Amino acid sequence: MGSFSIGKEIFPSPQILSFFLHELVAHYLSLEFPKRYKVGELKNEKDIHDMKDLSMGIEIKASSNATQIFANRSYAQPSSDSETKDKNGYYITINFEKISKFNPRPKITIIRFGYLEHKDWIAQKAATGQQARLKPEAYKNKLIEIYRAIK
Template sequence: MSSPYKDKPVEEWSSITNELIAAHPLSENQIVEYCLAAWNDIYCSKIGRHGFKIGEDIFVRPQIIGALLHELIPAEIVANNPKLWQREQRVDDKDIVYVPNNAFSIELKTSSNSSKIFGNRSYAQAPTENKKSKDGYYLTINFEQIKERSDTLPEITIIRFGWLDHTDWTGQAAATGQQAWLSKETYLYKLKTLYSKK
């Protein structure tokens, strides 16, 4: 599928993004609800025979929180829509697969950065055969880190949704560099903020 933004000026990106989101089978409210439910599950769950709780008894690294969100958000969507959605099954699947039409499947990115998300350098490369396409719908989550015991638990700070193409990612130039990032225009016009911490 060719990019819906192909040959379109930046001035038109925002309206294209709104059309893409309106066409998606998950509503904006559903997406926010599922993400916040998954986040709350992390902090209300108990682990092991001692019933340890994250944020009270154990304080894990952001990478672990991101990994948990990567599992729990798809699980939440599937649990609420079991006939329509499934989790990643094959190497070329997106993280959250829409069974009736793969064009609506979603790639999920999380970050403890206050506002930015990052991808592997491969995101900036054209997809190859039998590899997951980096073009399509993206759900991005920014969240607060657990730094120390506190009376208040960390929160999700931003939930964004939209469409990204592999050309939106800029990979590190160095051969050893593994990171890719997005431009300011991409954040502004291709990812819509569905939720922001007040």
Template sequence: MINPYENKNEDEWFDITCNLIKNHPLDMDIMVDTVLETWEDIFNSSFGKNDIKIGVDIFPTPQIMGFLLHELIPINLKAKLSSDDWVKDKEVSEKDLVYRPNLDYSVEIKTSSDKKRIFGNRSYAQKSDNPKKSKTGYFLAVNFEKFNESTNPKIRKISFGWLNHEDWRGQKAQTGQQANLPAIIYETKLLEVYPNNTIK
């Protein structure tokens, strides 16, 4: 993938990201609707013969809620578009949301119960000559409330943009297993599209 920010100043990053998003084959309104509908689907579904419901009978951890979003968003998007262009990943080397006509537009999905930030594992901040999956490209970030913060948790924020491998910072401690993003990245490369659309 060609780095669209290469040799560009930081004050140019925001406009570059806006253009990348506008030219992306996935319409942002459709993407936002899909994420919000998927969140509602999770609470409207029931399990087993006793009709066990999330938010009524069980209150999953953020990791489980994130997993459900991660798995269901690609499936629901494919159904919403009635198209095989967008599909869920099948191989470890694929992004989470695969765009078959042009893999460069495929999207990695990150979810977090943090109010504003997303995180990756330590490998996101480590250079590898043979990574299982590219850490560069389009990202969809979904931030949501936890059950202990609300009895009826909501989606806090949905963001979209392009991240390079070098954008991620690993924890300084040798035992740290997390990678995060500096503030400038949220301001210029991973832009909020819900509830506030910050794209020009």
């Protein structure tokens, strides 16, 4: 039986890489500060759940787009009840390169942090559209760039 390597024979899709980044950031923060944070598990918990102050929980969004971040269309609407997590709050956003045979070791290109509200998102117009994107003003005024890869 042969061996396989990511970036050599296996090239995870951007959705898979986004999932791993999402999980790793939350898990590492919960390991670093176990009395404060845990990985969100319930529908009403943020991705990084703050056990001392619910308003300080953090959502994580990752994208292989060079500069933009996307979310589910519902992020552009006010939260409807206490059973779902509040879409207003703190966010860590991560942009990363796609993995391919031409780029077997992709980099994280941008990390941002900030406070976003549902009105910072623009929902797709089509009734079947499932995506929301951030308004340009959100990048400019609400998200602080804390890391950018050197080209």
